[in-house]
Amino acid sequence: MAEKQIREIAEIPDRRTAGIQDRRTGERPRRECPEFSGGGRISGSQRRAASREPAAESEPWLRRETTEVPDWGDAEYEDELRRKRREKARYEQRRRAYIMKQRKKRRLRRLLRRVLLLAAALAVLTAAGFWGFKLIKPSQTKIDPAGIQARVPDWITQDFLTPNPYSRPQTALEEVKGVVVHYVGNPGTSASANRSYFNSLAETKTTSASSHFVIGLDGEIIQCIPLNEISYCSNHRNKDTVAIECCHPDADGQFTQETYDSLVRLVRWLCDEFELDSSEAVIRHYDVTGKECPRYYVRNPEAWEQFLKDVKNAG
Helix, strand or coil: CHHHCCCCCCCEECHHHCCCCCCCCCCCCEECCCCCCCCCCCCHHHHHHHHHCCCCCCCHHHCCCCCCCCCCCHHHHHHHHHHHHHHHHHHHHHHHHHHHHHHHHHHHHHHHHHHHHHHHHHHHHHHHHHHHHHHHHHHCEECCCCCCHHHCCCCCEECCCCCECCCECCCECCEECEEEEEECCCCCCCHHHHHHHHHHHHHHCCCCCCCCEEECCCCCEEECCCCCECCCCCHHHHHHEEEEEECCCCCCCCCCHHHHHHHHHHHHHHHHHHCCCHHHHEEECHHHHCCCCCHHHHHCHHHHHHHHHHHHHCC
């Protein structure tokens, strides 16, 4: 193979005289290679070809270590190329699979973070909605005629008024936000007498008045209006309250102990049924219009505060 190369090689400097210059010409001495004639530079291919030729024994400084190049045929060379291409293709395939796997992991992590954030937001909204519902529910309780009215206890006597526009108009009571306590204003009268007065207004037509309940001097309780209808007792609060009239023996309006005990029991039951806060939802007629009703509890606010405490502590 070396014989086919150009047989010329440049003068190669003698390593033993390297760095020495001629004083007369200023040139470094060069040594002619006996194997090649001529001078000048050689190409890389010529140098590689020359390196494969073993250096003459007389010129040890020209000896170079050679690397054997495998003598492959065209078929073997093509097979090797195909093998390397396959290895490269498999490597690229594994690299792409690894990249896709990492991308998939990143997408899953992002999706998981979004799901967790969404779940947290939903949990916060659910909790806020639950507590908000608990806060507003007492003031927005809907009447259930087949429920609350059906659960009226047997210690309450149901004696409804005759439907009429003056005492029982049968207007639906949409919601219950409170319980209003009144006194009848007629000392010494009974619960049945006051119930009869409300019922007689259908004929006399002198005024509009009624109450859901009337409590007598002996503690008896008469229900005059169903809990799903309004009564004419608390002015502009008729639309969202349950009214209770209480009998009293004297003009000062103080209730008997029996009347007081029955009132505490009835108000506690109503608060439980309508899920009302007794400390806020139980009011006097005085708190609605400023009228001195119930008189004793308007003139003695501390007695009213004690009544609210008794209702709260009632079982």
